[in-house]
Amino acid sequence: MTMPQADPNQPLIPMPELSLQALRQAVAAVAPSRLPEFFEDMQKAFVRAGDEGTVLPIRLFYRQWGVVVEIERHPETARRLHEAERALDSEDPEVRDQAIREAGDIVRAAHREVAGG
Template sequence: MTAQYAEAEGPLIPQPAMTREALRDAVRRLDLPSLAVFDKECHEAFDRAAETGAINPLRFFLIKWATHVAIHRWPARAAALHEAERVAGDPDADEKAFEASMETSSLILAEAQREIGL
């Protein structure tokens, strides 16, 4: 963890396996409002894989949602990312704040991706 959002406690749940069911259960437990998006994107990825005969849509889906879970299982990490996204999208944010928000986002995503083995 970086100093900007150091955690006082451990993660809310262990990082789940990178399977549809394990990730769905984790999203349900950590970020229930995102569950409908998870389900929609899961169906879309399955349909694209069936249409193309390629597994890449399924792999991209699993990586995206494993990263989402890796971020949201640490509440301070998720809050820091949401704040960085808010600042990055604020047209009134100055350049220094924008750059800091982009750096924070990059660090958080890199940490999450290391946790899922990328």
């Protein structure tokens, strides 16, 4: 007996709240190879917030990583984005232009979702 395949159009995890703990757990679940980048960005955001006396860098960090999670929790969307990123190295300018459009569409849609729209 075989197990049914997961639907690539269904999210792997629910969208987490935009908090440090929830985003860390989500990144660990959907993009574990990016955890070092997550922690580096977190450290930079908190240092910048302290230096500037504002929480804006922390809010931007949460938003940035919320977008990453929003993309990566949808396997088909993540696959399309990573394929577009690889196509940016193409010798063909039309392929690169299409890749830029595709990646931009995906990232903009993820930003809208994270913003609640």
